[in-house]
Amino acid sequence: MATNRIKDPVTDTETTGHEWDGIRELDNPAPKWLMYTFYATIIWAIGYWVLYPAWPNLMGGGYTKGVLGYVQREEIKEQIAAKRADQAVMHDRIASASLQEIRGDADLLSFALAGGRVAFADNCAGCHGAGGSGNTGFPVLVDDEWLWGGALEDIQYTILHGIRNSSADARYSEMPRFGRDGILNREEINDVAEYVLSLSGHGTDKAAAGRGEEIFVAQCAACHGEKGEGMRELGAPNLADDIWLYGGSKAKVVESITNARFGVMPGWAGRLDDSTIKQLTVYVHALGGGE
Ligand code: HEC
Ligand code: HEC
Known part of the structure; x- marks a missing residue:
């Protein structure tokens, strides 16, 4: 590459002396605004290094802390x-x-x-x-x-x-386990389940439901109400509204009556x-x- 600095005859500007296939590069100085901006960023950067945390401390670990003592973590803690x-x-x-x-x-x-x-x-x-x-x-x-x-x-x-937790103040009630404890036999449980299902229009065996109604009045109404409408003092669910806590299929209702349920919720006082x-x-x- 030739390094032959000459004056460009057209613009009267000196060239850098480089030439590529007859094309020469003029040696124009960078514009002043660009140079001043450049110097300003250098000065600003030095100021920043002094004032704020900036450089990793390669010898001793950590980093330069800056004379202002600014710590972002502290700012967030304050917020x-x-x-x-x-x-x-x-x-x-x-x-x-x-x-x-x-x-x-x-x-x-x-x-x-x-x-x-x-x-x-x-x-x-x-x-x-x-x-x-x-x-x-x-x-x-x-x-x-x-x-x-x-x-x-x-x-x-x-x-x-x-x-139903161990606290004395907890809401409490307990449905008897009609099947497991032998209070009602299988047929009676079937019948009263049919009656319960008929309350929300899901009964399939009218004769059984008819027999079940008597059992219901004798065994269940004290808690669930005469028409199965439920009783809040005992937390006994409404059985007629087709909203089920444990499921409204025949099998689930039979299971509820046979084994009874015992839903427990912890108390939150003190916690x-x-x-x-x-x-x-x-x-x-x-x-x-x-x-
Ligand atoms: C001592 C009161 C009491 C008696 C008596 C009682 N129950 Fe209950 N029953 C409850 C309570 C309380 C629950 C809710 C239990 C729970 O959430 O753990 C319940 C739940 C049920 C459920 C589940 C409801 C659901 O939404 O899933 C059915 C079904 C049911 N009882 C039917 C009967 C039938 C039928 C009888 C009579 C043979 C009966 N109960 C007698 C208190 C009683
Ligand atoms: C470990 C499980 C569990 C946790 C956790 C729990 N609950 Fe319960 N919650 C239950 C059970 C089970 C019942 C119904 C008990 C029954 O059959 O009567 C219930 C019943 C309720 C009821 C009564 C609903 C009604 O129809 O009267 C309310 C209100 C309630 N919970 C609110 C809460 C709130 C609020 C929290 C959180 C602070 C909470 N529960 C945490 C299990 C839980």
Whole structure:
């Protein structure tokens, strides 16, 4: 490659001396604005290295800390602490408000519903399904069919103390095991099951259902009601509404009568704080079935 610096006759500018197939390169200086911007970025970078954490310390490990002592982690910690403090105010307000007051105050209500949704997903959805959609043996909480009651206070009591657990305050009732304990024989269980199914229009054997009605009145009505409408004091489900906790097929109903069920829910008093239990109460109440 020739290095023959000459003056370009057309532009009167010196060339770099390089030539490719007769094409020469003019030696124009870079534009001033570009050079100044370039110098400015260098100065800015040096300033940044001095002020902020910048260079890995290859000898001693760690990194240069910068004279400002800025730490991103600290900044986030402060932001989280500030949010916590904001929330603490709301938690205190909720803890000292009645359930009705929470329902009546737009700020408290939206805070409680948001917090309740999270607490429900963390603590309750494993049994009751996402959003309270229910599972076999674990009641749906989005409908207005209640075993123990759907008013705010009822729901709060259920959450605080649970159902059929070892706590003395827990809601409690126990259906007899009619088959296993020999209270009714196979035919009687078949008949009363037919009667139960007929209450929601699923009976297939009228004669059996007729015989079953007598058994029902004698053995079941005390808990499930004269017409199978259920009884909340005992958590005895409505048997006439075609909503089933344990399944509404003939086989499932026979199984419920033969062995009885014993659904257990833990209590949350002492495990969740006051504010969280109230948030859950308001959230469950608002799922659609609140009374
Ligand atoms: C270990 C499983 C389990 C967990 C966890 C659980 N529950 Fe329950 N829950 C049950 C069972 C079982 C029943 C029904 C018991 C029965 O047959 O009466 C029930 C009943 C209820 C009822 C009464 C429904 C009615 O119709 O009256 C409410 C309200 C309720 N749960 C809310 C919650 C909330 C809120 C949480 C979370 C803090 C929760 N549950 C966590 C098992 C659970
Ligand atoms: C001492 C009260 C009591 C008596 C008596 C009783 N039950 Fe029950 N029954 C309950 C309770 C409480 C439940 C809910 C149990 C649970 O959730 O673990 C229940 C549940 C059921 C279920 C399951 C309902 C569902 O939604 O899956 C059926 C079916 C049933 N009972 C039928 C009967 C029949 C039939 C009789 C009479 C032969 C009877 N029960 C007598 C209290 C009673």
